[in-house]
Amino acid sequence: MNTWRAFDGAFTMHLRLYTFRRSRFITAIVAPATTGAIGVLVLRTTNDSAAAFCRVLVGGGLAGMWGSLLGTAVFTLRREREWYGTLPLLSVVPAPVEAIFGAYLLAEAAIGFAGIVASLLVGWGILGGRIAIVSPDVFAVSTVLSAVSLGALALVFMPVVVLLPILTRWINMLEYPVWLLAGFLFPVALLPGWMNHLSPLVSAYWATEAMSGAAEGSGWSGILPDWASLAGLSAGYVALSIVLLRLVVTRVRHSGALTLG
C-alpha cells in the first residue's frame, strides 16, 4: 500500500508539473509528429504500402516518447536536487525510491501518448486519410504495454547515469541506438546481422512490432508473443533498476554525495 500511494502521488505530481508546459509542446508533440512526417515523406518516394506508413508513424511517436523518457531518466535526479531541492526529502521518506522515480517515468510515458497521436494524425493528413488502425482495441493495449516497457527501460538509465555521470554528456548517443535497434523508422532487417540479435533484448523493438502489428490488423493471438516479450523484458528492467537504485542510495548514504555533490 505504501508503494502504491507513493507511486500514485509521484505520478500525479509529474503530470501536474510537466503536462501543460509550453516547452513540452515541442518535445511531446512537434518532435514525434515531425519524425513521423519525415519518415512518411521519405518512404513515399519508394513505397506505397499502408502498413509501412503505419509502422513509420508509430515509430515516430515511439521515438518521441523514448526521447522524453530518456531525458526524464537522465535529468530527474539533478532536477530534484538542483532545481527543487527536494532530493534529500525524497530520500528520507518511507516510500521506496524506485516507486517514486518509476512513477515519474510512467507519467512521462503517458504524456508521450500525445506524440503517438500527433504522429498518426500528421501521417493521416499527408497521406490523405489512407492509413487506418485496423484493430483499435489491440492497438490500445499494445500502446499501454509499450509505454510501460519504454518507461521500465528508461528506469534502468536513471541509476546508471548516477553511477557513470559522464553519460549525461552523451544523452543523444543513448537515444539513437534504441531508435536503430527498435526499428522505429525502418525494419531492423536492414541492419547488420549482429544488430539483429540485439534488437529482441530491447523492449522498444517489441513495442514497435506490437503497435505496428495491431495497426495493420493482427488479432489478439498474433500479438500475444509481442506482449509477452514486452511484459517479460519490462519485469527484467524493473528488477535491474531496483537493484541499481538501491545501490545508488546506499552509496549516497556512505559518500554523502547528496550534500557535497
Added chain:
Amino acid sequence: MNTITVEELQRTYAIEQRGFLGLHRPRTIEALRGVTFTVGSGELFGLVGPNGAGKTTIVRILSTLLLPTQGKATVLGYDVATDAKRIRRRIGILFGGERGLYGRVSAWQNLRYFANLYALPTSVSSRRIPEVLGLVGLEDRAGDRVDTFSRGMKQRLHIARCLLHEPEVLFLDEPTIGLDPTGAREIRDLVAKLRALGHTILLTTHYMHEADILCDRVGIINHGQLVELATPAELRLRVPDLYVIEIDILEPSPGQLDELRRLGGPDCALTVRDADGHQIVRMQSERGPALVGEIPNALGRNRVGLITLREPTLEDAYIRLVSGPAGAEAQ
C-alpha cells in the same frame, strides 16, 4: 527516556581536489569528531555553531540521509544505520532555505504529494492537510502556487509538510535562515507551539537569541566537536565575570585594535563590525567598568562615539566559547 542518543559520532567526507597539472588529489574532511549527546523525550534541544561546524551533518545522520563513519546514533531506540525505514515514518525533517517544495503547484498539492509519500490514507491526509495549514497560518493560501509565496510562507509550508504524518521527533535545520525579523519571529513562535504539543525537537541555528529563547538545552559545536552542552542559563554563567563593552569608533585608524587589546588584557575578546565609515568594536573583558573610562583617553576623545557596558548574553558566551579569548576578530 532518551529519544535521541548520539555516541562518539564521527563523519568524514572524501573529496577530490584539483592539484598540480590538473591531477586530482584525494582529501578527507572531518565533519564530526566524536560527538556525544542525548535528547530527552519532549525536549527542545539546540545545536549551535558557526557555518561548517557540523550541525547539518548531525541532522543528516539522524534523519538517515547519511551514514556515520564511526560511532552510533539512535532515534526512538532505532539505529540510524540499520533501522532507517522504521525511523523515517516517525520523524519530520526541515532543511533551512526556500528550496524543497514544488513551486509550480499549490501548497495543497505539495502537501498531498508528501502525504502520499508517507503513505497516509486519503481520508487521513484530507483531514491533516487543513489541520497543518491552519497550524502554520496558511489555510487561506492553500490553493495558491508556492512560487508566489514569500520566503517566510515557504518556511511555514515546510513546517506543515514535516508535521503531516504526525511525527514524534522533528529535525529543524536552521529554520529561520534568511528570513526577515517578522518571518523569523513567526517561525520561532511556531517552534515553541510544536514543543508545547509534545514533539521532541532538535533545532540547529547560528542565531544565539533563537537558541536562548527556545531551547531547553544547547550544545555548542565547533570544528566537528561538541565544546559545551548546558542550558542557556548555565552557558551564560560559564562567563560569570565577563563584561561586554560596545564602542562606536567614529574615525577608525590602524593600531586602535592593538591598543584596545592591550587595555583589555590577555583574556580580552574583540569583535569588529564596519558600519558606514564607523567601526563597532565589541570587547569582552573582566575589566569592564574600568575600561569604559580608559578607552576614550587611549583612542582619542573625538574619535570615539557611544560606549556601552552590559552583562553578557548567550551570544557573548557563545563567541567566547567558540572563538576563545583573542580569537573573535574574524566574527
